[in-house]
Each structure stands twice: as structure tokens, then as C-alpha cells.
Amino acid sequence: MAEPAPAQVTANRAELEEEKARIQKRLREFDTVLKRTTDEKRVSLGELRAVNQKLEARESYIATLNRELRLVKQEIQQTSSRIDQLKKELESLKEEYAKMIYTSYKLNQGVNLVAFIFTSATFKQFYMRLKYLKQYSDARKKQVEQMEKVSQNLIQKQQELEAQRSNQLAVLAQEEEQRKELNELKTEQQQLVSSLSQKEEALKKEIAATRKQQEELNQLIKRVIEEEMRLARAMAERENETTAEQPAEKSLPAAPKATALSSSFASNRGKIPWPVESGFISRKYGTYPHPTLKGITETNDGVDIQTNNNAPVKAVFAGRVTKITTVPGMGGTIIIKHGDFYTMYSRLKTISVTSGQDVNTSTVLGTVYTDADGISELHFQTWKGLEVMDPSIWLSSK
Incomplete structure (x- = not known):
């Protein structure tokens, strides 16, 4: 397999540094959220989910460090190869220079250079001998300069090699530290799972309550959307009746604002900002096994985002507030209409x-609620x- 070009290695390094910075930022967010949860001195599923997510991030960081180690190894191989080339090039130049010196010595034996020039039979011969000596002198000078240049390049590459080897040792030390923290985190995870497994009945009640809350949320947003669709149809029928009564030449179709908003929302898939400034998805969308109870599954029609205490919750896109209510167990709930799309924000304090208020992207809707276990968690849905729909496909990557 051919080694990647130096330019490609540089690009890969920039990409790795960016990925490391992104994961480090996520790990700091986990630390902040987990510190708040730990301070509450309660063992909860929310804490376990946070630890699980941090564990995944830590493993991703170690994988990134391993990629960096492979990259450093490639850099060392390339630099070592270049050093070997420069050594061969310098040796070749020295051999050529030695031959030039030897040739010069042989030519000068018994011959005085001044006499060699001034004993020319003709002016043309005089000029050609003078030109020859100048070219020979320039060639020797150029050879010396070339050897000096190669020597400097060789010294520079040797210094680069030393720096790369130091970098390799630093990354290895960092990887070892990360693996140590990973093992400590796995121990913490096992302790949490063990503690929570002893609360099976309480957890089953919590799952049942969550499913009931989820169903109430779904019925709420469906009623809101159905009412919005009914109003939209009624408005369209009135507009059609009005248009039919007007002369044809005065009928000017207008581009519906809702259609433009729907198109704009759809075109921003994967680019929509998060509803909270910092945090992580603690419960993903879909159906999946419960983290501690065997044979039990969890279902989520949105995503739950753990964040900081009293974190501001923001609209993710421009739209209109169509519903504000309170759902038992889910706290304050807001539904925003974005043309054909809807976003829902629950567990608001x-x-x-x-x-009826029009909002823009990043308009503050309220603050997140913190439960008795110290978990500050926003429930977010997209329809x-x-x-x-799975909200994670719409949100920008962190």
C-alpha cells in the first residue's frame, strides 16, 4: 500500500485535531452534567444514561488517539525515508565533488594556470581557456552550495523526526491516561447498574409512567396538528370561494408563507441548532433495550437531552407557537409550527x-426543569x- 502524500497527512492531522476538540468539548459537558447529578447524592437512570454516553465518548476519544498514533507513525516513516534520501544525495554530491577535486589536481600537475591562459596561440583560444576555467570554478562553487543546502535539509528533517517521536510518546501517554479513566468509568457504570438492578419494581413503575406520559404527549400534538390542518383546509376553502367570485384578471396567486417555511425547514436537515446550548442525548429516538432490566424495552418518540440546571431552551427554527400547556410528569410543554413541520419542547420549568407568538431561531422559550434526582432533561420531538420523526437527523452534529 502506498504511503499517503505529506499534504494528505497534514489534512488528516487537521481533521483529527478538530475531532479531538469536538469530543473533548462533549466530555466537558458530561462532566458538568454528571457533577450536578452526583451532588444530588441519588442513584438514578438519568445518571446511568449520562455515564453510558460519557463512556461512548471516551471510547471515541481513544479511537481518535489511535488514529493519531497511526498518523504520527506515517509521519515518522515519511521523515525517515526523506532523511535516507537526503543522506544518499549528500553522499553522491560529496563523491562528485571529490572527483572534481581529483580531476583538477591531475590537470594542474606541472601546469601553471596563468601560463595555461597566456600561452594561448590565438585570442579565441585565450577566451575559450578563460571561459573553461570560469565554468569549472562555478561548477565547483555550485556543488559546494548544493552540498550545504542538502546538509541543512538533512538537519531540519532530523529535528522534525525528533519532534515527531516526542509527539508519539506524548500521544501514547495520553492514550494510557484515557484508558485509565475509561476503566474507572466502567467501574462506575457497573456500580450504578448494580444499584439500579435492586430497584426493579420502582424502575418498572417509572417505565410505565414514562410510557403513559409519552402517549399523552403524542395525543396532545396529534390533536394540535389535526386542528391546524382543519383550520388550514377551512382557510383554503374560503380563499377559493373568494377567488371564484373575483374577476379572473384580478386573481393574483400568492406564495403561501407556510409552504416557504416548510421548504426552508426541510432544506436544513442536519443543520438545525440544538434547543439547548450544551448537553447530550441521554435517551435516543426509537425502541431499544432498557439499560438495566433484561427483557424490557424503552420507546421514545423524540429525544431526551440532559443539560445544565436552569438551562435556557430555545426555538430551533422560525415558526409560530401553536400550543402551550402542562402535561402531568412532563411539565411545561410548547408546540411550534414551522409550515408542515412541528417541534415540541417538554419538561420546561x-x-x-x-x-400565537411568532418566534425566530434561538428565541428563548423558557428554562429546563430539574427533577428530584437532579436531572435537568429536555424532551424534544419533531413531526x-x-x-x-427522529429529531437527531435534523439537529446539527456536536
Whole structure:
């Protein structure tokens, strides 16, 4: 397999540094959230989910360090190869220079250079001998300069090699430290699982309560969307009746604002900002095994985002607030319409907007609620019409 070009190695290094910075930022967010949870001195599923997510991030960071180690090894191989080439090139130049010196010595034996020039039979011969000596002198000078240049390059590459080897040792030490922290985190995870497994009945009740809350949320947003669709149809029928009564030449079709908003929302898939400044997805979308109870599954029609205490919750896209209510167990809930799309924000402690209000991206809707276990968690959903969608495909990567 051919080694990657130096330019490609540089690009790969820049990409790795960016990925490391991104994962380090996530790990700091986990630390902040987990510190708040640990301070509450309660063992909860929320803490376990945070630890699980941190564990995944730590493993990703170690994988990134391993990629960096492979990259450093490639850099060392390339630099070592270049050093070998420069050594061969310098040796070749020295051999050529030695031959030039020897040739010069042989030519000068018994011959005085001044006499060699001034004993020319003709002016043309005089000029050609003078030109020859100058070219020979320039060639020797150029050879010396070339040897000096190669020597300097060789010294530079040897210094680069030493720096790369030091970098390799630093990354190895960092990887060892990360593996140590990973093992400590796995121990913490096992302790949490063990503690929670002793609360099986309480956990089953919590799962049942969560499913009931989820169903109530789903029924709420479906009623809101159905009412919005009914109003939209009624408005369209009135507009059609009005248009039919008007002369044809005065009928000017207008581009519906809702259609433009729907198109804009759809085109921003994977680019929409998060509803909270910092945090991580503690419960993903879909159906998956419970983290501690065997044979039990969890279902989530949105995503749960653990964040900081009293974190501001923001609208992820421009739209209109169509519903503000309170759902038992889910706290304050806001539904925003974005054309054919809807976003829902639940588990709010405070609400800063009013029903019918137009909002922009990043308009503060309220603050997140913190439960008795010290978990500050936002429940976030995305819908297109009556079809629920995975919010994570819309949110920008962190």
C-alpha cells in the first residue's frame, strides 16, 4: 500500500485535531452534567444514561488517539525515508565533488594556470581557456552550495523526526491516561447498574409512567396538528370561494408563507441548532433495550437531552407557537409550527413565550426543569404532519 502524500497527512492531522476538540468539548459537558447529578447524592437512570454516553465518548476519544498514533507513525516513516534520501544525495554530491577535486589536481600537475591562459596561440583560444576555467570554478562553487543546502535539509528533517517521536510518546501517554479513566468509568457504570438492578419494581413503575406520559404527549400534538390542518383546509376553502367570485384578471396567486417555511425547514436537515446550548442525548429516538432490566424495552418518540440546571431552551427554527400547556410528569410543554413541520419542547420549568407568538431561531422559550434526582432533561420531538420523526437527523452534529 502506498504511503499517503505529506499534504494528505497534514489534512488528516487537521481533521483529527478538530475531532479531538469536538469530543473533548462533549466530555466537558458530561462532566458538568454528571457533577450536578452526583451532588444530588441519588442513584438514578438519568445518571446511568449520562455515564453510558460519557463512556461512548471516551471510547471515541481513544479511537481518535489511535488514529493519531497511526498518523504520527506515517509521519515518522515519511521523515525517515526523506532523511535516507537526503543522506544518499549528500553522499553522491560529496563523491562528485571529490572527483572534481581529483580531476583538477591531475590537470594542474606541472601546469601553471596563468601560463595555461597566456600561452594561448590565438585570442579565441585565450577566451575559450578563460571561459573553461570560469565554468569549472562555478561548477565547483555550485556543488559546494548544493552540498550545504542538502546538509541543512538533512538537519531540519532530523529535528522534525525528533519532534515527531516526542509527539508519539506524548500521544501514547495520553492514550494510557484515557484508558485509565475509561476503566474507572466502567467501574462506575457497573456500580450504578448494580444499584439500579435492586430497584426493579420502582424502575418498572417509572417505565410505565414514562410510557403513559409519552402517549399523552403524542395525543396532545396529534390533536394540535389535526386542528391546524382543519383550520388550514377551512382557510383554503374560503380563499377559493373568494377567488371564484373575483374577476379572473384580478386573481393574483400568492406564495403561501407556510409552504416557504416548510421548504426552508426541510432544506436544513442536519443543520438545525440544538434547543439547548450544551448537553447530550441521554435517551435516543426509537425502541431499544432498557439499560438495566433484561427483557424490557424503552420507546421514545423524540429525544431526551440532559443539560445544565436552569438551562435556557430555545426555538430551533422560525415558526409560530401553536400550543402551550402542562402535561402531568412532563411539565411545561410548547408546540411550534414551522409550515408542515412541528417541534415540541417538554419538561420546561418556566415559559417565556405566549400562544400565537411568532418566534425566530434561538428565541428563548423558557428554562429546563430539574427533577428530584437532579436531572435537568429536555424532551424534544419533531413531526411532519401527523408523522413523528427522529429529531437527531435534523439537529446539527456536536
